[in-house]
Amino acid sequence: MSGILVVTEHRHGEVSAITNEVIGAGLSMKKKVGGPLMVLVISDCPNTYANSLSYEGVDEIILARVGSDYFDSKIYGEVVLGEAQAHQPELILLGHTVNGMAFGPALATQLGGGFASDVFEIDCLEGEIVATRAIYEGKAFVEVSFPGACVTVMMLRAATFPAPEEMAQVSLSQSSLDLSEISADTNHIKYIEPPSAGIDIAKSEFIMSIGRGIQDEEHVSRFAVLADRMGATLGCSRPIADAAWLPKAHQVGLTGKVAASCNLYIALGISGAVQHLHGMKHVDTIIAVNTDANAPIFNVATYGVNMDIFELAEALERQFN
Amino acid sequence: MITRELFWNLNASAITLFYVIGISAILVFVAGCLRHISKYRRGRPLLDKPDYWQGLRNLVKDLATHRTLRRRDRWAGIAHGGIFFGFLGGAIGTAIITLEYDILYPAFGLRFWNGDFYLIFSLILDLGGAAILFGVLFMMWRRAALKLMKLDYLRSYCGELDLRPSAKAWKREDWFFMIFLLAVVVSGFTEEAVRLYVDQPEWAHWSPVGWLLAQILDSMELSVETATSIRSVNWWLHGVAGLGFTAAIPWYKAKHIISSTGSLLVRDSRALSRLPMEEGDGQLGVNSIDQFNWKELLHLDACTKCGRCHEVCPARTIGSPLSPRDLILDLREHNDACQTRPDRLVSLTQGVINPETIWACRTCGACKEICPVGIEHPTLIVKMRRHLVEQGETDPMIQSVLETISNTGNSFGESARKRGHWTRELEFPIKDIRKQAADVLWFVGDYASYDPRNQKVSQTVARLLRAAKMDFGLLYEDEKTAGNDVRRIGEEGLFESLVEHNSDAMSGVKFSSILTTDPHSFNTLKNEYPQFQETAPVEHYSAVLRDLLASGRLKVVKRLGRKVTFHDPCHLGRLNGEYDAPRAVLRAIGCEIIEMPRNRDNSFCCGAGGGRIWLPDTPGKEKPSENRINEAATLDIDVFVTCCPKDLTMFEDARKTAGHEDHFEVADLAELVAEAVALDSLDLGAVPEVIERLTDAIATKVADALVDKIAESISARLEGMELATSPQALPPSEEKNPRQSVKADGVSVAWQAVPLQALKIPDYERPEKPGVRILVAIKHVGKLGEEFEISPDNLSVPDEYKDFLLNEFDDNALEQALLMAEAIDGAEVVAVTIGPEEAEVTLRKVMAKGADRGIRIWNENLEGADSMTLARILAGVSEQENPDLILTGVQSGDIANSATGTALAGILGLPHSAVIVGTEWDGSDRMTVTRELEGGLQEVFEMSAKSVLTVQVGANTPRFASMRMIKQAKKKPLIVIEEVEVPKTSTGMQVRRVYVPPQTRAQMIEGSADEVATKIGQIIRANSGA
C-alpha cells in the first residue's frame, strides 16, 4: 500500500492556489514514494473542481459529494480518514492553511501516524520521507522523519512549492464512502470581507512596510510621511494592524494581502515571520532593515541593513525631502 | 504692688459678659479642632506607628531654630519667626494669667503675677508683640510689593489665564489672617500705651514699646479723659479681637498653627526613599480621598501655601500640569467638601486631580525636601498611581514598559542573558558570584547593563575596581531591574516580585556588601529591600571611589585641573543624603568644582525619575534636563559630571538638544577618575591571581591525563547508542504498534490506522463544577535571542539561549476565555500547562490575569515530547475536568506546529475550529464563532459550544496582570501532576538535524545611516527606471 493523497481546498467555487502547489509537491515526491497520486475534492458539487485539478501526473480525482460547499472541519476530517482507510496512502498532503490547521492535526490523531506542519521542503532520503520546517520564528530549521509510521500527514507551506503546469485527462471516481452518515458540525453564516482603506497592496509596485520595530503608535505617522515622500505605499506586518495602528488593508502576508505587483519592498523592523514572508518574499528587490542580524527577514532580502530604523529614518528623511 | 489690674474699670456684669465671650470663643475653638480631628479619623489607620518621641524632638528643634522656614527664603523665615515666637509668648502669657486668675487664686489664694515676675513678663510680651508687628508688616509688604512667583495662585503652568474662585478665596484668607493678627497686636499696644499714659507706673519702661507709645501720646498732649475713654473702648476691642482670633484659629488659614505642628510631629524623613508598603486592608492605592491615612489628611491641612514646592518642582518648571502645592490644595478642598457630605466623594481622578497631573511627577523629592511643614507629596502621588495601575488606567507606554519588565526583567526588553554582555570587552573576566564567592556583589542595574553609552562607564568602573584589587562579582542573568522606578510608577505587585527575585538570587550567594553605580538601584536596595528581606549593606560607587582614592588603592598620577560642575542625582542626594562623596572624589583627582546655583539638596531633577524616563516630554517645551544643562551653561566649566546612568543618558542628550556641544562635555565620575589614575596604562588583564594560576595549571594537567580515556569511552558509548534524543529527537515509539518501517523502496507494510488515546491523568483535587467551565491550555515558550547556537549534536537549540515567556497566542486564548467567562454567571476558567517547574511563573501569571485554577503537568519523559503527545495529556486532563469549552492558541511561538489544539479535539472527538478571532456565547449548546481566513477574509459560523477552538493573536487585547491580581493569584490553587505515563513519542517523529538557515540572498549594506540612505535612494531610483 502506498501512494499520496492530496486534499483539495477551495473557496467561492474556486480551487485555492495552495492546492495546486500541494499537487506540485506531491508530483515531485510521487516517484520516490511510489504508488498513485490521488486528489480528493470534498464539496456539494465536487465535479466543478475536477477540471482545474486535472494535472499531468495525477492518477485519480476522488469526488466526495457532501451536504455543503463550505468547509467543515468534521466533514473534512471524517471523509479524509475514510478515504485514507480505503486507499492506504503513505503520505497525506494538505495546505498549512487555516482550513488545514482546522482538521489536519485531528486527522493525524485518528490515523496515529506521523505528522508535520508548515513544511517547506520535502524529500526522500535514505528511504525515508524527510520534511523540513522552521522553528523559533524561522531562526532555525529542522529536518524530521517518521521512520515508524505507515502514513504521515503533512501540511505544506503556501507560496513555496511550484504548481504543476501541464494539464491532462485524469480519471474521476466517486468516493466509495457512505457520505450520508457524515454530518457537519458547523453552519456557515456569512463571510466578512476585510475593509479597504483606499490603498491596494496587491497593485502597488513599491511598498515600504513597518513592523513591530516601530514600537509605538505615535511613530506610525512619521513613517507614513516618509513612505509618501519616497513614493511608496505604506504596508505593515500583522501586529501593526492588530493594534489598529494602521487599517487592516495595509497588512502584508498570509492573512493580509500579497504584494502581487510589487517589485521593490522595504521592510522596516519586521522580523520575517513565515506568514509575513508569504506576502512579499517573491518580490524582486527586498531591502530589510532590522537591528537583529539574525532576523529571518534577511534570508529573503536582496539587501540587508543591520541598523536602528529610527536612525535610518532620519537619514532617509534627509535624503527625500 | 507691681502688677496691673486685669479687669480695669469693669463692673460685675461686664466681667460676666467678658467670660461669656471668652468661654464661647474657647468652645468655638475646641469645636473647630474636634471637627478637624473627626475629619482625619475618616482616613485609614497608619501602617507603621510613627516614632512620636523622635518626632517631638525634631519638631522642637525645627521650631526652635525655624530651620525649615529659613531655608532658601531667609527673610520670610525670620519674619515668620517673629510672628511665631511673639505669638507663642502671647499665648503662654495669656495662659499664665488665666492660670493665676482663674485657677490658682480662686482655689488656693495663690498669686505670682506681680513683682519681678510681672516685670519680666511684661518685657517679654512687649517685645513679642513688637516681633509680631515686624513679622506681619514684613509679610504684608512681601506679598504686596514683591509679586513672588511662588505666592501667585494663577496656574499659568497649565495654561490658566484667570484666578479660579478658590484661589481668590485663598488670597482673601491670606490677607484676612495677616490683618486679624495685626489688629490683635495693634489694639494690644494701644491699650498698653493708654494704660501707661493714664496710670504712669514707675515700671513703665519694662514695657518698652508701650512706654514709647505713651511718650508719643504725651508729646501729643492727649487729655487724660480722652485717653481713659480710649482705654475702656479699646479694652473691649483688644479683648474681643484676641478671643475672636483664638476662636477662629481652626476655621481658616490660622489652623496651620496646629495642623503644621502636628504634621511636623509625624513627618517621616524617609517617606520617599522608602515608600510605604501596600495597606493590608485589600484596598490598593488611593481612589477616593478617605482612602488616604489620617496622617496624609493631616498633611493636607498643614499646607500654608508658602509655594516653596511650587517653585522647585521640575514638572511645574517645564510646564507640566503638576504643582505639588496645587495638588495638595485641591485635595484639601475636596476633603473639606466631603467631610460632612460623603455623597460628594468621588474617584479622585474624576474631577479632583487630573491623571496627567499624577503622571507628571518625577518623584525627585524636591517638594517634600523643601516643605517647611513636612508634607510628603510624592507618597500621595504614588498612592494615587497605585490605584490607577491597579485599574489599568496608565499611559499605554507605561503599561508596555511594565509588561516588558515583567517578561524580561529589564526595561529594555532585552534578553536576560545579555545582561552581562558588557563585560565581554574587558581584558579580564568578572567573577560570576553565583559560582564563586566575592567580597562585593555589584548590582549593575538596567541602564548600566544595557545602554551602550553606560556600558562604557560600567567597563570603566570594572577596570577601576580591578586596578584597586577589589574582589567583586556579578549576578549576571540572575539580576533583574531592582524595581525602584517600578515602585514609583505604582506597580507594587511587580515591584514585590522583583524584590523577591533579586533577594532569592542574592540569598544563595556569598558576599559581604553590595555596590552599585545606579542611585535608583542604590535607593531601593538600601531602603526598600529591607522592608521585605534582610539585605547586605549597600554602597554607591562614588563613596567606594572616594575611599579607594583616600586609601591610595587608586593612585592619582595626573591631577586633572579641570573646571567641573557636579549634578547631584535625586536618589543619591535628596533621598539618601550623600552629597559629599562625589565631591570628595572630584577634589581628590584635582578638579575645581564650580557649583550650579541649584546644588546639593536643591539639585534640579534630570526629569527621568518616577518612571518618566519611559514617557516622552511634551515636544517643543524645554525638558527638565535642558533646563538643568542651561543652568550649567551659565558657568565657566569644562565638564558636567554625573554619577547616575540615567543622568548620563539624559544630560548627554540635553547637551546636544540645548546646543552646548561645543561648550562642555558630560562625563561620568568614573571616567574622570580613570583619566586621573591613568587607567589606560595599567595592565589589568595580565597576571591572574596566584591561586587562579595554580588551579589552572592543576586542571590542565588533570585534563590532559584524562582526555584520551574520556574520548575512548565516549566513542564506545556512541557506538552502542541509537539516534540521540533531544527535544524533538525521539527514538521510535516504544508502544506496541503494528505499523512497520517504510522500506527503502518506499513500500510500506501493514497499513493500519491506530487512533491516539488520551493519556490517563490520576485523579486530583478540584472543586465541583460551578456551571460553565472553560479549559485553556497555555505554554511557557522559549524565544531565541539574537545570539544562539545549535547544540553540538545538531539536534536542538539549548535552553540557555532562550528567553521563556507566555506564548503570545495563548495570551489571546486566555483573554478570550476570560471575556467569555465574564459574560456568563459563575463560569470558571481553568488553565493547564505542560512544563517544568520554571513554567510555573507563566502559569501564575495566567492565574493573575484571571484563570481560577492552574494545573501543571510534568515529568522528565515529557522533555521534547511531540505535539500529539502533549495533546494526549491535555485530553487526559479534559477527561478529568469535563470542560464545556477548550481554548488554545493557534500555535506556539517556538515550534509553531499549529497542531496541539486541533489534535486535542481529534483525540476527544470534539467539534473544533482553528484561527478564531471572535466568539459569541451565552453558555448554551451552540455558539457563534468567527475565524480568520487567508487574505483577511473572515467567516462567521455557528457550531456546538462543547468544542476546542484555537485562538488567533490579535483576537483581543490581553489584559495586564496588576498588583492586586498577582497577589490574589498566589492564593489560587495550583496543582502539579507528575505521575503520568508518557510514551516517548506519539508520531514516531525523529529529528535528523537542526540548523541555522543559510543567509541566502541578503547583501548587507554597511556604513553610516546617511551612506545607507544614499544607497537606498539609488536602489529606489534604479527600480523606478529613473
Ligand SMILES: Cc1cc2nc3c(=O)[nH]c(=O)nc-3n(C[C@H](O)[C@H](O)[C@H](O)COP(=O)(O)OP(=O)(O)OC[C@H]3O[C@@H](n4cnc5c(N)ncnc54)[C@H](O)[C@@H]3O)c2cc1C
Ligand atoms: C495564522 C496566522 C496568520 C498570520 N498572518 C500574518 C500576516 O498576514 N502578516 C503578518 O505580517 N503576520 C502574520 N502573522 C503573524 C506572524 O506570525 C508574526 O507574528 C508577525 O509577522 C510579526 O510581525 P513583526 O515582524 O512586525 O514583529 P516581530 O516579530 O516582533 O519583529 C519585530 C522586529 O523588529 C526588529 N526591531 C525592533 N526594534 C527595531 C529598531 N529600532 N530598528 C530596527 N529593527 C527593530 C526586531 O529585531 C524584530 O526582528 C500571522 C500569524 C498566524 C499564526
